[in-house]
Amino acid sequence: xxxxxxxxxxxxxxxxxxxxxxxxxISGHNTLYWYRQNLGQGPELLIRYENEEAVDDSQxxxxxxxxxxxxxxxxxxxxQPAELGDSAVYLCAxxxxxxxxxxxxxxxxxxxxxx
Amino acid sequence: AQSVTQLxxxxxxxxxxxxxxxxxxxxxxxxxLFWYVQHPNKGLQLLxxxxxxxxxxxxxxxxxxxxxKSETSFHLTKPSAHMSDAAExxxxxxxxxxxxxxxxxxxxxxxIQP
Numbered sequence: 001x002x003x004x005x006x007x008x009x010x011x012x013x014x015x016x017x018x019x020x021x022x023x024x025x026i027s028g029h030n031t032l033y034w035y036r037q038n039l040g041q042g043p044e045l046l047i048r049y050e051n052e053e054a055v056d057d058s059q060x061x062x063x064x065x066x067x068x069x070x071x072x073x074x075x076x077x078x079x080q081p082a083e084l085g086d087s088a089v090y091l092c093a094x095x096x097x098x099x100x101x102x103x104x105x106x107x108x109x110x111x112x113x114x115x
Numbered sequence: 116a117q118s119v120t121q122l123x124x125x126x127x128x129x130x131x132x133x134x135x136x137x138x139x140x141x142x143x144x145x146x147x148l149f150w151y152v153q154h155p156n157k158g159l160q161l162l163x164x165x166x167x168x169x170x171x172x173x174x175x176x177x178x179x180x181x182x183x184k185s186e187t188s189f190h191l192t193k194p195s196a197h198m199s200d201a202a203e204x205x206x207x208x209x210x211x212x213x214x215x216x217x218x219x220x221x222x223x224x225x226x227i228q229p
Contacts, residue, residue, distance in 0.1 A: 033216065041219075042219025043159070100217065104217070105158075106151075106160070108156060108158045
């Protein structure tokens with residue numbers, strides 16, 4: 001089966017510019033996650049969707065970050081405006097079940113550099 | 116507080132020798148524990164997971180890990196390292212009790228010497 005697809009793989013922008021990341025989860029996976037991975041750190045959860053509903057967005061900086069999952073399939077994560085500290089790898093993952101013990105399958109990530 | 120600590124930021128072993136990557140956790144509940152591997156420019160891949168069944172868990176590529184509640188540890192081992200094992204390894208935990216998601220350690224970079 002095809003894995004989790006993310007685009008773009010790399011993005012370089014200047015601070016205060018907007019940026020968007022796209023994720024296509026594995027077919028049939030109802031749960032989708034967005035993580036941020038800072039250099040030298042493990043991933044940190046930003047938001048979790050069950051179908052099209054955001055069930056956990058407590059770690060999402062809502063002043064500049066937004067996310068959507070239209071029709072419960074693809075998802076987009078947006079930052080507006082970007083800050084220098086947003087430079088990181090943004091990972092998307094999906095799982096078949098809603099239980100957090102279910103295996104999460106990760107995409108390759110989008111590496112964002114904010115200048 | 117829930118946390119995962121990977122005790123070594125870098126581990127270097129010779130090809131063909133055993134691998135030990137250490138992970139300790141702190142949780143108020145009975146956790147589920149995971150090991151993921153990340154090769155350069157690739158997504159994280161699940162190696163194995165513990166979810167309250169057998170304490171010795173076997174995973175892919177010859178890796179295994181043992182859940183030791185008394186030591187709050189979940190160390191990853193492999194009897195014989197291969198060059199292709201060189202990667203970043205992450206220990207992660209779902210602590211339950213309504214936790215938001217997986218808590219990851221900072222990672223251990225595994226270096227394989229020829």
